[in-house]
Amino acid sequence: MKLCDMHTHSDNSFDAKSAVDELCQAAIKSGLYAMAVTDHCEAEFINLGENCEFGSFDRQIPQSVRDINSAKEKYRDKLLVIRGLELGEPMHDPEQTSHALAYADFDFILASVHNLRGRDDFYYLDYKTVDVTELLNEYFDELAETAAFEHFDSLAHLTYPLRYIVEREGYYPDLSPFSEKIDRIFNILIQNKKALEINVSGLFKSIGRTLPDEPLVRRFFELGGEYVTIGTDSHSSKMVGKGIEQGIAVAKAAGFKHYAIYRNHKPILIPIET
Numbered sequence: 212m213k214l215c216d217m218h219t220h221s222d223n224s225f226d227a228k229s230a231v232d233e234l235c236q237a238a239i240k241s242g243l244y245a246m247a248v249t250d251h252c253e254a255e256f257i258n259l260g261e262n263c264e265f266g267s268f269d270r271q272i273p274q275s276v277r278d279i280n281s282a283k284e285k286y287r288d289k290l291l292v293i294r295g296l297e298l299g300e301p302m303h304d305p306e307q308t309s310h311a312l313a314y315a316d317f318d319f320i321l322a323s324v325h326n327l328r329g330r331d332d333f334y335y336l337d338y339k340t341v342d343v344t345e346l347l348n349e350y351f352d353e354l355a356e357t358a359a360f361e362h363f364d365s366l367a368h369l370t371y372p373l374r375y376i377v378e379r380e381g382y383y384p385d386l387s388p389f390s391e392k393i394d395r396i397f398n399i400l401i402q403n404k405k406a407l408e409i410n411v412s413g414l415f416k417s418i419g420r421t422l423p424d425e426p427l428v429r430r431f432f433e434l435g436g437e438y439v440t441i442g443t444d445s446h447s448s449k450m451v452g453k454g455i456e457q458g459i460a461v462a463k464a465a466g467f468k469h470y471a472i473y474r475n476h477k478p479i480l481i482p483i484e485t
C-alpha cells in the first residue's frame with residue numbers, strides 16, 4: 212500500500228529543525244510514496260515581519276517553496292514531494308491571508324487553529340485557570356468558521372487543545388457536550404468538499420491517539436465525509452512517516468476505503484488495501 216505523509220515541517224518553520232532535503236531522505240528511507248512539506252504560516256502575524264516571535268513569514272515561506280521546488284526536481288524518481296503550507300488562523304485577518312496564499316502556487320493547504328482570536332496559542336495556556344468548556348466552545352466555533360474558508364484543502368488536527376489538556380492536566384475532556392458543534396464543522400467540510408486531517412502526532416504523545424480520534428473520524432464518515440488526509444506533523448526528519456500506517460488503520464476502521472493526497476488542490480485517492 213502507498214504510504215503518504217501530508218503534514219511535515221522543515222527548518223523553514225520556526226519550531227522545526229530538519230532541512231527539506233533531510234525530510235525527503237527520511238521519507239525515502241521509510242518507503243513513503245509522497246510527502247507534503249507544510250511549513251507554518253500564521254497569517255495574522257505576517258505584518259510583524261522579523262519582529263514576529265515566529266520570525267518573518269515573508270522570508271520563511273518563499274524559502275520553503277524554493278527548497279520544496281528543488282527537492283521535487285532532485286527526488287522526482289523516488290518520491291512525490293508536494294508543495295504544501297500549514298496556514299494558521301486564516302479567518303483572523305483576510306488581507307494577510309491573501310498575502311500568504313500569494314506566496315506560491317501551492318498544491319495543498321492545511322488550515323489550522325492554534326490560537327483563538329485575542330488568545331495565545333493553546334500551547335501557552337494555563338488549563339488550571341481557563342474555563343475549559345468555554346475555551347472548547349470557542350475553539351469549535353472558530354473551527355466551523357475555518358471550515359467555511361474557501362482556500363484550503365484539509366482541516367488540520369481537530370482536537371489540538373486536548374493534546375495539552377491531557378499532557379498537563381491528565382484527563383481527556385468529555386466531548387459529548389460539543390457534538391452538535393463538531394457535526395457542524397463536519398457538515399461544512401463535506402458541503403465544501405474539503406478533507407479532514409488524521410494527525411498521527413498524538414500517537415507518540417501523552418494523548419495517545421490521533422487528532423481527531425477514531426470515533427470522530429467515523430462520525431465524519433457517517434455524515435458523508437469523502438476525504439481524509441494523514442499526516443505526522445513531523446518537526447524533525449526522525450518522525451517523517453512514523454504512524455502513517457496507524458493513521459490509515461484509523462481511516463479504515465472509520466469506514467474509509469481510501470485516503471487523499473493533493474496535487475494542485477485536487478484530491479488523488481490512495482486505496483486502503485486490506
Ligand SMILES: [Zn+2]
Nearest residue numbers: 297323367368
Ligand atoms: Zn498545527
Ligand SMILES: [Zn+2]
Nearest residue numbers: 218220297444
Ligand atoms: Zn503542523
